[in-house]
Amino acid sequence: MNRRGDNSDQVRAMYESLPYPARDPADEDRRLVRTSLDYLPKISHYGFAGRLHQRRPLRVLVAGGGTGDSLIFLAEQLRRVDAELVYLDMSEASTEIARKRAARRGLDNIRFSVGSIDRINPDEYGYFDFINCSGVLHHLPDPDAGLSALARVLADGGVIGLMVYARYGRTAVYQIQSLIDTLSDADEPLPARMDVAREALDALAPGHWWKRSEELHTDHKRYGDAGLADLFLNPIDRAYTVPELYDWLERCGLDLIDFADHRLAYDPASYVRDSTLAQRIAGLSRKQQQAAAELFSGTISKHTVYVKGRGSTASTARPSAEMIPVAAFELDQAKLVRDFNPSASGQNRTVEKPGARLSLPVNPISTYLFRSLDDRNDLGAIKSGLIRESSGQAPDHWLTDQLDALIELLVRADMLYLVDSHEVGNWLERTRPWPHPLNP
Ligand SMILES: C[S@@+](CC[C@H](N)C(=O)[O-])C[C@H]1O[C@@H](n2cnc3c(N)ncnc32)[C@H](O)[C@@H]1O
Structure with missing residues (x-):
């Protein structure tokens, strides 16, 4: 409720x-x-x-x-x-x-x-x-x-x-809110309601939904009383x-x-491997697919x-030669460069940030891309650099197709953003209040 x-x-x-x-x-x-x-x-x-x-x-x-x-x-x-x-x-x-x-x-x-x-x-x-x-x-x-x-x-x-x-992901929170509402009056002073909340949490059965899903809700641990109140005692929620x-x-x-x-949690492909189910999902609208994904996830x-x-011109960037790929700030870029080192070629490494996790092969394409994310190189420069570095060991179009696919995956996972190269000269370097890990 x-x-x-x-x-x-x-x-x-x-x-x-x-x-x-x-x-x-x-x-x-x-x-x-x-x-x-x-x-x-x-x-x-x-x-x-x-x-x-x-x-x-x-x-x-x-x-x-x-x-x-x-x-x-x-x-x-x-x-x-x-x-x-x-x-x-x-x-x-x-x-x-x-x-x-x-x-x-x-x-x-x-x-x-x-x-x-x-x-x-x-x-x-x-x-x-x-x-x-x-x-x-x-x-x-x-x-x-x-x-x-x-x-x-x-x-x-x-x-x-x-x-x-x-x-759906707050199912347990609403059960606890109902419990607190059953045990106390909404107009009781906040400190008294907070005591009820704490004692109620302590008394929950071992298999309670809250105990099974507490890791989804961190406010009460990160922000003390303010977090506990925000989670359970907000008069409108x-x-x-x-x-x-x-x-x-x-x-x-x-x-x-x-x-x-x-973002990957809203994509049914993150859950569905079975091809007949995948076919059904392919017939759904974007909204229905995301609704299904929310239910597949449950969390x-x-x-x-x-x-x-409505009708606005606002739009999302598309890959093109003059776009600069910028890494999400939550990614540890120095670690990526270490992990995707040529000596690990052929192995898989995890790339992760809160809410997204990918397992990617270490190969000349991933190694080159992660080394190039310095907020200056545009996609055109990265492609030509990759081709130069491979010195004819693989066909150019194969290298660029693989690079395009990797970039698309990282963008889909919210790990990479594309900004026009004019952002750099105009303001990108002025907007970063911390040193760039690859370009200090
Ligand atoms: C949960 S806090 C979120 C604060 C901040 N946006 C953040 O994410 O850290 C909700 C904030 O919304 C404010 N708020 C609630 N209803 C509001 C309203 N009608 N007008 C302006 N602020 C409101 C509260 O005062 C409170 O500071």
């Missing part, structure tokens, strides 16, 4: 007493939290055909920004770029933490605003090229009103990065299946560009997507 109704005052009260995620501004001195939806090459790849630099000045909204993870990562990347960021959240306590984190880093490219998403409008805020709204709209009494308001401030060709809860997600976007005048995390607990306005 999901918790619904108009309890927005209680939602706000919860985030005032327990800002989420729990963050100490002093930690900004020692690390940068990086959030997958907000990596600029990824945004450029999925929504701007690899040409995000053409949006100038770049206007970014972080809606329901909480304590500022996405905001700080975006603002750091945009520190030396012609860009303007707006942060919006209804919790003053969360806003204060986000503001202190930005101040600690000396970021002065952010406008802070306290208020509710459903009131945002173009007259007051203007239009945005990129909107981040992660983990927020499923806590609104009327998510349609919230998402429609965001759609109204989306610039032509702009993109929204959205995360909402996924229903709803979740979407894949078809419900599509329907919701459609009602709000938006279209799905693509899933942005755990998707969040849907993370990029979406665009």
Whole structure:
């Protein structure tokens, strides 16, 4: 059972007493939290055909920004770029933490605003090229009103990065929420409800769904009380299946560009080997295939997507000679170069990042590609370099076909993004707030 109704005052009260995620501004001195939806090459790849630099000045909204993870990562990347960021959240306590984190880093490219998403409008805020709204709209009494308001401030060709809860993967969470609701009143003070939650978790039967699936939900372990409250005690909490997600976007005048995390989990081919079942699946629409994949998986607990306005020109980059492949920041590139060393030729090595895992053969193609991902080489240069290095040992077209297939697989797994070579001279090197492992 999901918790619904108009309890927005209680939602706000919860985030005032327990800002989420729990963050100490002093930690900004020692690390940068990086959030997958907000990596600029990824945004450029999925929504701007690899040409995000053409949006100038770049206007970014972080809606329901909480304590500022996405905001700080975006603002750091945009520190030396012609860009303007707006942060919006209804919790003053969360806003204060986000503001202190930005101040600690000396970021002065952010406008802070306290208020509710459903009131945002173009007259007051203007239009945005990129909107981040992660983990927020499923806590609104009327998510349609919230998402429609965001759609109204989306610039032509702009993109929204959205995360909402996924229903089936949260099955155990909703059982625990029902248990807490049975044992306590919704208007009891939060600390008393937290005690009920902790004691209830301790008393669960050994084979309870929660114990079988706890690894899917890390908030209560990573963020202490704030995480526990966010998981089990939010006064408004709803979740979407894949078809419900599509329907919701459609009602709000938006279209799905693509899933942005755990992408292979939305592909039925990740589960189905049997050819008659595969034939049935091939006859389904993209939406039905993804709906089936969600049910094959059973464990998707969040849907993370990029979406665009209906009829928008926003589009995903395609491979071509002038595109530069950029690795996902979650990949350990130095390790890839070590693992895909020619001395391991003929063996398989694992390439992984949260939500994606591939086993790939070590061969001259994978070895050359992983060595070339320095944010400067474009696909044309990589192809000609590979042909040169193989010095006629394999036909050119065979080498380039193999390279194309490897790149396609890595892109599909969300491990590689394609950006136009003009991104480099224009801003790519200025947006990277950490040294490139292959190109320091
Ligand atoms: C789970 S936190 C997510 C924070 C952040 N987006 C992140 O991913 O780290 C949800 C945030 O949404 C904010 N929020 C909830 N409803 C809102 C609304 N109607 N308008 C603005 N902010 C809202 C809460 O105050 C809270 O900071």
